[in-house]
Amino acid sequence: xxxxxGRERLIEQFKADGLNVMFGNPGTVEQGFxxxxxxxxxxxxxxxxxxxxxxxxADGYARATGGAALLQLHSGVGxxxxxxxxxxxxxxxxxxxxxxxxAGVRYxxxxxxMACDLVAMAKPVTKYxxxxxxxxxxxxxxxRAVKIALTPPRGPVFVALPMDVLDELNSEPVLPSTEVLTxxxxxxxxxxxxAELLASAERPIVLVGDGVALSGAQKELVAVAELLGxxxxxxxxxxxxxxxxxxxxxxxxxxxxxxxSKELVGDADGVLIVGTYVFPEVFPELESxxxxxxxxxxxxxxxxxxxxxxxxxxxxxxxxxxxxxxxxGVLERRLGPQRRAAAAARLDVRTRERVREIRSxxxxxxxxxxxxxxxKTLAERTGGDLIVFDEALTxxxxxxxxxPAECPGDYHLTRGGSLGVGFPGAVGAKLARPERLVxxxxxDGGSMYTYQALWTAARHGIDAKFVVCNNRxxxxxxxxxxxxxxxxxxxxxxxxxxxxxxxxxxxFAGLARSLGAGGMRVEKPDEAVAAVGRMLSHxxxxxxxxxx
Numbered sequence: 036x037x038x039x040x041g042r043e044r045l046i047e048q049f050k051a052d053g054l055n056v057m058f059g060n061p062g063t064v065e066q067g068f069x070x071x072x073x074x075x076x077x078x079x080x081x082x083x084x085x086x087x088x089x090x091x092x093a094d095g096y097a098r099a100t101g102g103a104a105l106l107q108l109h110s111g112v113g114x115x116x117x118x119x120x121x122x123x124x125x126x127x128x129x130x131x132x133x134x135x136x137x138a139g140v141r142y143x144x145x146x147x148x149m150a151c152d153l154v155a156m157a158k159p160v161t162k163y164x165x166x167x168x169x170x171x172x173x174x175x176x177x178x179r180a181v182k183i184a185l186t187p188p189r190g191p192v193f194v195a196l197p198m199d200v201l202d203e204l205n206s207e208p209v210l211p212s213t214e215v216l217t218x219x220x221x222x223x224x225x226x227x228x229x230a231e232l233l234a235s236a237e238r239p240i241v242l243v244g245d246g247v248a249l250s251g252a253q254k255e256l257v258a259v260a261e262l263l264g265x266x267x268x269x270x271x272x273x274x275x276x277x278x279x280x281x282x283x284x285x286x287x288x289x290x291x292x293x294x295x296s297k298e299l300v301g302d303a304d305g306v307l308i309v310g311t312y313v314f315p316e317v318f319p320e321l322e323s324x325x326x327x328x329x330x331x332x333x334x335x336x337x338x339x340x341x342x343x344x345x346x347x348x349x350x351x352x353x354x355x356x357x358x359x360x361x362x363x364g365v366l367e368r369r370l371g372p373q374r375r376a377a378a379a380a381r382l383d384v385r386t387r388e389r390v391r392e393i394r395s396x397x398x399x400x401x402x403x404x405x406x407x408x409x410x411k412t413l414a415e416r417t418g419g420d421l422i423v424f425d426e427a428l429t430x431x432x433x434x435x436x437x438x439p440a441e442c443p444g445d446y447h448l449t450r451g452g453s454l455g456v457g458f459p460g461a462v463g464a465k466l467a468r469p470e471r472l473v474x475x476x477x478x479d480g481g482s483m484y485t486y487q488a489l490w491t492a493a494r495h496g497i498d499a500k501f502v503v504c505n506n507r508x509x510x511x512x513x514x515x516x517x518x519x520x521x522x523x524x525x526x527x528x529x530x531x532x533x534x535x536x537x538x539x540x541x542x543f544a545g546l547a548r549s550l551g552a553g554g555m556r557v558e559k560p561d562e563a564v565a566a567v568g569r570m571l572s573h574x575x576x577x578x579x580x581x582x583x
Contacts, residue, residue, distance in 0.1 A: 037206070038204040038205060038206040039204065039205060040071070040201065040202060040203070040204060040205065041170050041173045041200060041201040041202065041203055041204070041205040042067050042068040042070075042071040042201040042202065043071050043075075044173070044174060044205040044207060044209065045068070045173055045174065045177065045196070045201065045205075046071060046072060046075045046078055047209045048173075048174045048177050048178070048209050049078070049105060049177075050077065050078060051209050051210060051211045051212075052103070052178075052181050052211055052212050053102065053103075054103060054104070054105040054132060054181075055077055055078050055079060056078075056079045056081060056096070056104070056105065056466070057072065057078070057079070057080050057081070057105040057106070057107050058081045058083060058089045058090075058092050058093040058096070058104065058105065058106050058107070058463075059080065059081075059082070059083065059086075059089050059106060059107030059108065059109075060082070060083050060084065060085060060086050060088075060089050060107075060108070060109060060113060061082075061107075061109065062109025062110055062112075062113060062136065064109070064110050064136040064137050064138050064139075064149070064198050065107065065109060065110075065135075065136035065196075065198075066198075067198055067201060067202060068136060068196065068198075068201055069107075081466070081491065081495055082491060082494065082495075083459075083487065083488070083491050084487040084490055084491070085116060085485075085487055086108050086109065086113040086114070086116035086117040087116050087117055087119060087120050087455060087459075087484065087485055088459050088485045088487050088488050088491065089106060089107070089108070089117070089459075090106055090108075090117040090120035090121055090124070090131070090133075090459075091120050091123075091455060091456045091458075091459025091460055091462075091463070091485050091488065092459040092460070092462045092463040092466070092488060092491065093105070093106040093131055093463060094120065094123060094124050094127075094129050094131065094456060094459070094460060094463060095424060095447070095456070095459060095460030095461060095462060095463025095464045095467075096463035096464065096466055096467045097124075097129050097130055097131060097463070098127075098129060098274075098447050098460070098463070098464065099422070099444070099447070099463065099464035099467035099468050100467045101444075102130070102185070103130040103131065103132050103181060103184050103185055104129075104130070104131055104132070104463070105131075105132050105134070106131050106132065106133045106134070107133075107134050107135070108133060108134070108135040109135065109136070110135055110136060110137055110149050110151075110153070111135075111137075111149055111150075111151035111153055111156060112149060113135060114135050114153060114156050114157060114193075115156065117133075118156070118157075118160050119453045119455070120453070120455065120456065121133065121157075121160040121161065121191050122160045122451055122452075122453060123449075123450060123451030123452075123453055123456050124160075124190070124191045124451070125160050125161065125162070125190050125191055125451070126271075126450055126451040126452070127245070127273055127450040127451055128187075128188055128189040128190050128245065128249070129189065129190070129191060130184035130185050130189040130190065130191070130192075131184065131190075131191035131192070132177075132180060132181055132184055132191075132192055132194075133157070133161065133191055133192065133193045133194070134193075134194050134195075134196055135153055135193070135195055135196070136195075136196050136197065136198055136201075137149075137150070137153060137195060137196075137197050137198070138150070138197070138198055139197045139198045139199035139200070140168050140197045140199055140200060141199055153166060153193070153195040154166050154193070154195060157193035157195075160191065161190065161191045161192055161193045162183055162184065162188075162189075162190030162191060162192055163179075163180060163183045163184075163190075163192040163193070164192070164193040164194075164195075165180070165193070165194055165195070166194070166195035166196075166197070167194060167195065167196055167197070167200055168197070168200065169200070170200050170201075170203035170204070170205055171205070171207065172207075173196070173200065173201070173205055173207065174205070174207040174208070174209065174210075175207065176194060177194060177212075178210070178212040178213070179212075180192040180193075180194050181212035182212050182213050182214070182215060185212075185214065185215075186215045186217065187217050187246070187249065187336040187337060188336065188337035188339070188340075189249070217336055217354055218250075218354045218356070218357055219336070219352070219353050219354050219357065220353060220354070220357040220358070220361060221334075221351045221353040221357070221358050221361060223361075225349070225351055225353075226351075226358070226361040226362055226365050227365055228349055229307075229332045229334075229349055229351065229358075229362055229365075230362060230365040230366050230369050231369075232305065232330040232331075232332055232348055232349060233263060233305045233307055233330065233332060233362075233366075234263075234366060234369055234370055234374060235305070235374070236263065236265075236303070236304050236305025236330065237304055237305075237377070238302055238303050238304050238305070239263045239264065239265035239266075239303060239304070239305035239306070239307070240265050240266050240267070240268060240299075240300060240303040240305070240306055240307070241256070241259070241260050241263070241265045241266070241267045241268070241306075241307045241308075241309065242267075242268050242269075242270045242288070242300070242306065242307070242308045242309070242311060242313060243256060243267060243268070243269055243270065243272065243276045243277065243308075243309045243310055243311060244269065244270050244271045244272050244276065244309070244310045244311020244312070245271070245272055245273055245274045245276065245310060245311070246309065246310020246311060246335055246336060246337070246355050247276040247277075247309055247310040247355050248274035248275060248276050248310075248443060249274075249310070249355075250310070250336075250354050250355045250356040250357075251356055251443070252309075252310070252354075252355040252356035252359050252360075253275070253276060253277060253278075253443060255355070255356055255359035255360045255363060256276065256277055256309065256355075256359055257277060257281060257283075258359070258360075258363040259307070259359050259362055259363050259366065260277075260283050261283065261378070261382055262363060262366045262367065262370060262375075262378060263305070263307075263366070263378055264283075264377060264378030264379065264380070264381030264382050265283065265305075265307065265378075265381075266283055266285045266385070267281070267283050267284050267285060268285050268286065268287070268288050268299055268300070269284075269286065269287045269288070270287075270288050270296075270308075270311045270312075270313060270314065270315065271290065271311050271312065271315040271450070272287060272311065272448070273447060273448040273449065273450040274443065274446070274447065274448075275440045275441065275442060275443045275444070275445065275446050276310070278439075278440070278441045278442070279435065279439035279440045279441055280389075280439060280441060282382065282385040282386040282388070282389040283382065283385055285299075288300075288314065289316065290315050290316055290317065290452070291316055291317050291318060291515060291518075292316055292317075292318050292518060293314060293316045293318055293319040293320035293321075293324065294320065295316075296313075296314050296316060296319075296320070296324055297320050297324035300324055300325060301324060301325070301326055302326060303325065303326060303329055304326060304328065304329050304330065305329065305330050306325060306329055306330070306331040306332070307332050307334070308331065308332065308333040308334065308335075308347070309333075309334045309335070309355050309358075309359065310334070310335055310336075310355045311335070311340070312335075312337075312340035312343055312344070313344060313345060314344065317452070319344070323345040323346065324345070325345065330348050331345075331346075331347040331348050331349075332347065332348065332349045332350075332351070333347045333349070333350045333351070334350075334351045334353055334355055334358045334359070335351075335352065335353075335355070336352065336353065336354055336355070337352075338350075338352040396436065403560055404560065404583070405557050405558065405559060405560050405562065405563045405581050405582055405583070406430065406433060406504065406563075406581050406583055407433065407437075408560040408561075408563040408564060409502070409557060409563035409564075409566060409567060409579070409581050410433060410434060410436070410437035410438065411437055412563060412564050412567040413437070413438070413474070413567050414437045414438055416567055416568075416571060417472060417571075419438060419439075419441070420471075420472070421438070421445070421471065421472040421473065421474055422444070422445050422446070422447070422464055422465075422468060422471050422472065422473045422474070423438050423440070423445065423446050423447070423474055423475075423476065424447050424456075424457055424460040424461040424464055424473065424474070424475040424476070425446065425447065425448045425449065425457070425476050426448075426449040426454070426455075426456055426457025426458075426460070426475070426476060426477040426478065426481050427457075427476040427477065427478060427502075427504045428449070428478050428481065428504075428510070428511050429478070429504075429506070429510040429511050429514065430476070430478070430504035430506075430583065431448075431476075434476055444468075447460060447464065454478075454480065454481035454484045455481055455482075455484030455485040456485070457475045457476060457477030457481055457482065457485075458475050458477055458482055458485055458486065458488040458489065458501055459485050459488040459491075460475060461473050461474065461475025461488075461499045461500075461501060462475075462488050462491055462492045462497050462499050462576075464499070465492075465497050465498060465499035466495070466497050469498075472500070472571075473499045473500065474499075474500045474501070474502060475499060475500070475501050475502070476501075476502045476504060477501070477502070477503060477504065478503070478504050478505075478506070478509075478510065478511075479503055479504070479505040479506065479507060479508075479536055479541065479543070480508070480509045480536055482501075482503050482543070483541070486546060486550070487550065489501065489547055489550040489551070489552040489576055489578065490550040490551055490552075492551075492552060492575075492576035493550060493551030493552050493575060493576055494551065496575065497576065498574070498575055498576060499576050500570050500571075500576070500577050500578075500579075501547070501552075501576065501577070501578040501579070502578070502579050502581060503543045503578065503579070503580045503581065504581060504583060505543065505580055505581060505582050505583055506583040507535070507536050507537040507540075508530075508534055508535050508536050508537065509534045509536065512530075512531075512534045513530050513534055516530065516531070516534075542556075543556070543578065543580035544556045544578065544579075544580050547576075547577075547578040551576075552575065552576035552577060552578055553569070553573045553575065553576070553577040553578070554577065554578040554579070554580065555569060555578075555579060555580070556579075556580045556582070557579055557580065557581045557582060558582045563581065566579045566581075567579075
């Protein structure tokens with residue numbers, strides 16, 4: 036094969052892997068590579084104004100496509116800017132292929148400006164991190180990284196690319212990276228044991244996470260839950276693992292306080308955990324939250340997560356779809372009439388409760404606030420046919436009340452604990468799914484971490500829509516410190532001033548316009564109706580600042 040500069044051959048490798056869109060922010064040590072990017076055919080560079088924004092857009096793009104996304108960062112300073120968002124991707128198992136340049140291997144001994152150990156910086160927030168130092172192994176290393184990123188447990192990977200290595204002539208073959216198939220089925224004996232442990236439960240529950248969505252196991256999950264008559268709680272869940280309208284879905288356990296999760300699971304005598312780890316709270320219970328004697332079965336492709344924090348009776352390292360399908364088949368044969376009747380009765384109770392909830396919501400859903408009117412109008416105008424990227428946090432229950440997460444791919448929730456993914460995530464999702472309406476929701480505080488994403492949307496003609504849930508504070512911190520006070524018997528008093536964002540007031544609509552997007556502010560309910568119309572009819576990115 037004719038040798039060409041490594042920087043050019045690298046682009047061909049990315050294209051061979053379907054990575055023909057790269058998100059990033061340029062820097063001097065990547066200039067030769069980016070010059071080649073600019074000249075490449077069928078390869079697109081999406082410019083962000085800061086690396087955190089680029090990483091957030093790449094994360095949203097990968098989540099919307101279900102595949103990998105390519106992210107370019109600028110040396111150590113750019114990698115440093117992106118680390119917080121890469122942590123989101125690590126905790127959420129987003130397969131990002133991250134590259135960053137440095138001046139060159141020849142300069143390693145000089146300790147020059149911007150010199151740093153990029154691999155050491157990247158390791159804590161990636162699944163795999165390495166640096167290429169031989170021009171004969173550039174593509175080999177990239178293929179290894181792509182394979183690792185896409186193999187469950189998925190996650191971001193990092194490859195440092197010194198400029199002089201990419202300048203060298205390269206004759207490596209350009210080949211698609213190997214896809215590792217992980218549709219692993221558990222043995223019949225293992226499935227039989229799982230059914231035996233769960234079939235006799237009188238108060239069964241199922242705890243699920245995004246491993247279900249990744250394997251496309253929503254249908255199989257519902258079959259098992261209905262056979263058991265088990266409530267389904269989502270744990271560390273950010274995708275649609277079970278439709279919000281299903282009567283057995285009981286919502287999220289939460290990510291802050293262990294006692295809350297313990298309260299939800301403490302009475303169960305049979306526990307099935309699928310595609311998640313337990314438990315992800317910031318302040319977890321140190322002792323097992325499960326009832327003494329409860330039978331616990333944990334299914335996950337990520338063996339590390341099985342029994343990581345609390346013992347289980349049976350751990351199955353298997354694909355959730357294959358395992359749940361097999362489990363449903365065994366339960367169909369094994370459950371006797373009495374157990375089936377009990378499961379059906381539990382399902383019937385939850386179904387009637389859900390009907391009452393719907394009737395109650397229908398009679399008083401619109402509480403007259405601007406946000407409620409906005410969401411109700413948006414739901415009516417779209418028929419719910421949209422993709423929601425949800426970083427609304429304390430307003431999220433209201434968002435999902437009117438725009439419930441029903442279909443896989445139609446709802447993405449923030450994850451990882453850091454702020455700023457809502458707006459860039461919506462940009463990435465819209466770029467990946469241009470035929471769909473995409474609306475990103477963020478709090479006023481969270482939106483300001485990555486507000487520059489609107490500029491990227493305007494520059495590249497990405498018609499995403501944005502909503503600021505504006506309560507003029509870090510409201511989640513108010514709620515969390517109130518819990519802290521209660522736990523420690525501290526009398527309530529004024530919230531810390533650092534939680535307040537009311538002064539000086541931020542003109543979110545004006546700021547959106549300054550970045551090339553449309554924008555308007557909503558203070559009254561009647562303005563909310565008009566805002567939906569303007570947002571949906573506006574050609575290009577548009578932001579609505581809704582006062583709460």
